[in-house]
Amino acid sequence: MSKMIFVNLPVRHLAASIRFYEALGGTVNPQFSDERAASIMLSDTIFVMLLTHDRYAEFTKRPIGDARSESQMLIALNADSREAVDAAIEVTARAGGKADPNPAQEHGFMYGRSVEDPDGYVWEVFWMDMAAMDQAPAEA
Structure with missing residues (x-):
């Protein structure tokens, strides 16, 4: 069985977050x-669980941080081409995201x-030419 990843995010406005993540290419699993x-x-193999603050608080006793003012993590998602990277940023910005916070x-x-989602979580969308990467010199 392949490894799966579940990214659990506390969100302020569930509907706004759903719009953003659908624009990122996601599909809601009603189950x-x-x-x-x-x-x-x-x-x-990749799932994002959007949880209202009250639901998220059921899983941890730690306070919910503000991703808009503190960097907690950068999540990277691959794309098929450079053009697909640009398209993903454009469509997610139109869906309530903030393009190019970095x-x-x-x-x-x-x-x-x-792109920054409505709650401030930063997603990196990247393309990598695997054949050229094998030729790239190592950085010091």
Whole structure:
């Protein structure tokens, strides 16, 4: 069985977050969604669980941080081409995201941009030319 990843995120406005993650290419799985949570499938092995603050608080005693003011993590998602990276940023920005909160990354064999979701979580969308990467010199 392939490894799966479940990214659990506390969100302020569930409907706004669902719109953003659908624009990122996700599909709502109604089996694990209700008025306090939405399961978003980004692939067969990558899921984002959007949880209202009260639902999220059922899983931890730690306070919920503010991703808009503190960096907690960067989540990277691959794309099929440079053009697909740009398209993903454009469509998610129109769906309530903030395009390019961090500088674009251009490394020849790899290209990436970032988008901030409605709650401030930053997603990096990147393309990598695997054949060229094998030829790239190691960075010191």
